[in-house]
Amino acid sequence: xxxxxxxxxxxxxxxxxxxxxxxxxxxxxxxxxxxxxxxxxxxxxxxxxxxxxxxxxxxxxxxxxxxxxxxxxxxxxxxxxxxxxxxxxxxxxxxxxxxxxxxxxxxxxxxxxxxxxxxxxxxxxxxxxxxxxxxxxxxxxxxxxxxxxxxxx
Numbered sequence: 001x002x003x004x005x006x007x008x009x010x011x012x013x014x015x016x017x018x019x020x021x022x023x024x025x026x027x028x029x030x031x032x033x034x035x036x037x038x039x040x041x042x043x044x045x046x047x048x049x050x051x052x053x054x055x056x057x058x059x060x061x062x063x064x065x066x067x068x069x070x071x072x073x074x075x076x077x078x079x080x081x082x083x084x085x086x087x088x089x090x091x092x093x094x095x096x097x098x099x100x101x102x103x104x105x106x107x108x109x110x111x112x113x114x115x116x117x118x119x120x121x122x123x124x125x126x127x128x129x130x131x132x133x134x135x136x137x138x139x140x141x142x143x144x145x146x147x148x149x150x151x152x153x
Contacts, residue, residue, distance in 0.1 A: 007061075011054060018047030060133075063140045067117055078118045082125060095126040113142035 025043030028036040071077045083094035102122040105115045116139035123132035 014050050021047050064136050076114055078121050090125055098122050099126050113139045
């Protein structure tokens with residue numbers, strides 16, 4: 001399953017669960033009992049948090065794709081320069097070498113979103129997804145003067 005397909009499947013599941021939560025919340029509020037009303041209101045909050053999280057994920061994905069397209073048009077998109085094992089997995093030492101080079105580039109050019117984009121890819125290749133996401137958010141923020149995260153340009 002591709003990540004895009006997985007995203008749509010999980011989004012559909014989130015929306016289905018949200019509808020069920022809202023339906024149950026309406027029934028609990030309709031009981032008129034204080035405990036039922038309290039639980040019913042909580043049942044409305046859970047889908048709101050889920051929808052907010054989904055929205056943030058979509059915005060992040062669109063913004064990072066936009067940066068990737070721009071970097072590709074400039075010819076600066078990182079190529080796969082990693083060595084792989086016979087099974088096709090990324091060689092850890094190779095990922096560490098590329099990461100060290102990308103980190104040095106980022107330290108030399110702290111205001112360039114391009115080097116932070118490439119550093120985020122290096123983090124992802126090294127298996128550090130949380131830092132990859134945070135670094136990509138930093139690249140998006142640095143690029144923010146020309147690309148607005150929620151825009152449809």
